Amino acid sequence: MSERPFHSRKPRFQRPSGKPGRRDHQPRRTFGDPDLVILYGWHPVAEALRNGKRTLRRLLATENSARRLSEELGMPLSIEPEIVRPDEINRLVEADAVHQGLYLEADPLPSPTPDTLSGKRVVLALDQITDPHNVGAIVRTAAAFGVEAIITTARHSPAATGVLAKSASGGLEHVPFMIVRNLADTLIALGERGFQRIGLDSSGESRLDEMSLRQPVVLVLGSEGKGLRQRTRECCDAIGRLDMPGAIKSLNVSNAAAISLFAVTKAVSADVKG
Known part of the structure; x- marks a missing residue:
């Protein structure tokens, strides 16, 4: 018309x-x-x-x-x-x-690679988190905490556009996406470069805020419901958890990302100063 x-x-x-x-x-x-x-x-x-x-x-x-x-x-x-x-x-x-x-x-925007990451700031990896609103909220939080890059897979991940971009509220301009074919292979490559790979899961053996963390570090978040896939868990050096003192023990993944990034950036900053 x-x-x-x-x-x-x-x-x-x-x-x-x-x-x-x-x-x-x-x-x-x-x-x-x-x-x-x-x-x-x-x-x-x-x-x-x-x-x-x-x-x-x-x-x-x-x-x-x-x-x-x-x-x-x-x-x-x-x-x-x-x-x-x-x-x-x-x-x-x-x-x-x-x-x-x-x-x-x-x-x-230009995408980094495992070889071009500086390791001076936290890297975030998302294991098949598919909701663009959640990923957008995570991007906004990542920008606030100065995350160097967000790793996602080419499949089972929303594109960095549209709804995701609106939810990120400008965060896409400050945190580049690294789109990879296989997350496990990428975590292995980062491990070979000396990255400490920390997964987040409710079944983690240690509280995230009590773990000994150092740079370079990559924080790995799993999808809501399924959490980290088994192969992803196997590629992490340690699995941490968030202990909630209230009646509700689980959090939306974007909220969990905010709390986790606070704990991780605080810990690695203390390690650098020490």
Whole structure:
């Protein structure tokens, strides 16, 4: 169905160069493109625009959101926005997505490898955690704790785009994803590089906050319900647990990630200072 003409009303927003934002009357659906990252909402889009490492392809914005971007970022936008109505963005995102008048298409960020990790900051590995809301929340927490990278598998893991990116609230720009074919093989490779591999599981033999931890370290989290797979457990040097003093003994995986990262970063910081 064709778009309704915009008539003669011109967008009030203009880029610093004085060129008005342009409209695209035929928004393109791009779901399923593995080489394309979809970001929407204020924090994901604003952080991506601040990130010089992110290659941008296309920015759609309502008039108000485009003006706000220009004012609040305090710098010229690196890509000219296409001024659109909110319903045009609605057709490009998931149902009920809160896009706040911003939609960005970009390339994936560069991915580290086991050989390029510095080992100076905690690395996080996710063992088949499939819910994009949970993974997004974990990414946001990881960014807050200065995690160097998040390792996920090519299969049974959500892509770093869309819902995940919105839940991460800009965290994707600060914590790179390392997508691997086999998590166990990657943990073995990290072990050969001297990484201490710590799994988290309710059946762990030691409390995580009482374990002797050192850098470099990779913290491995399992999926809700199933936890760590057996092969993943076998590739860990130790399995820690979180002891909950209250009536509820289990936590959502994103909450468990936050508590675990606090304990691990505190322990390795103390080890470095000692």
